Amino acid sequence: MGILFAKLMTVFGDREHKVIIVGLDNAGKTTILYQFLTKEAVHTSPTIGSNVEEISVRKTRFLVWDIGGQESLRASWSSYYCNTEIVILVVDSTDRERLTLTKEELHRMLAHEELQNAAVLVLANKQDMKGSMTAAEISQCLTLSSITGHSWHVQACCALTGEGLPASLDWMRSRVLAS
Numbered sequence: 001m002g003i004l005f006a007k008l009m010t011v012f013g014d015r016e017h018k019v020i021i022v023g024l025d026n027a028g029k030t031t032i033l034y035q036f037l038t039k040e041a042v043h044t045s046p047t048i049g050s051n052v053e054e055i056s057v058r059k060t061r062f063l064v065w066d067i068g069g070q071e072s073l074r075a076s077w078s079s080y081y082c083n084t085e086i087v088i089l090v091v092d093s094t095d096r097e098r099l100t101l102t103k104e105e106l107h108r109m110l111a112h113e114e115l116q117n118a119a120v121l122v123l124a125n126k127q128d129m130k131g132s133m134t135a136a137e138i139s140q141c142l143t144l145s146s147i148t149g150h151s152w153h154v155q156a157c158c159a160l161t162g163e164g165l166p167a168s169l170d171w172m173r174s175r176v177l178a179s
């Protein structure tokens with residue numbers, strides 16, 4: 001009965017999918033989270049804390065945790081990994097100097113056993129800014145093509161206008177429905 005119920009919940013899209021938003025400070029994580037709430041997604045409820053929100057995309061529900069990116073907070077990222085289905089890595093596309101640091105954080109994170117089944121969405125944010133790197137450049141610098149154990153996708157976006165974010169939500173939805 002329990003298994004049947006769980007299956008029915010999945011079919012009707014009632015299960016909540018855990019997502020974490022990571023990235024260095026100032027990348028645009030919080031702006032993106034709140035854009036998700038005001039654009040394609042329907043804001044269903046203000047949840048546990050100021051940086052945890054539930055968003056619903058055509059009946060697929062995500063619980064999205066925006067995790068702080070300052071150096072002092074990065075050490076605690078792993079405490080959020082359990083049951084995470086999607087990791088959103090937000091990159092400030094103008095921040096060339098810290099891209100190597102972002103790369104190291106990304107690959108360290110993906111080696112963590114609790115994220116072995118997580119998919120990775122890299123958001124190349126701040127595309128509106130002059131001199132920003134393209135999604136392809138960021139993909140290359142982060143050596144995304146070397147990631148074989150995780151499904152990944154890179155998306156150019158601008159959190160201020162929301163450009164690129166509906167496509168990101170569509171990818172997230174397709175990932176969780178496929179798994």
Ligand code: G3D
Nearest residue numbers: 024025026027028029030031125126127158159160
């Ligand atoms: P964080 O949560 O990753 O630390 P925030 O980052 O969401 O707080 O954003 C950091 C700053 O970048 C904010 O500016 C925010 O408005 C800006 N920002 C976020 N996304 C974009 C974008 O796509 N384009 C541009 N031009 N700016 C963006 P302030 O001035 O408030 O610090």
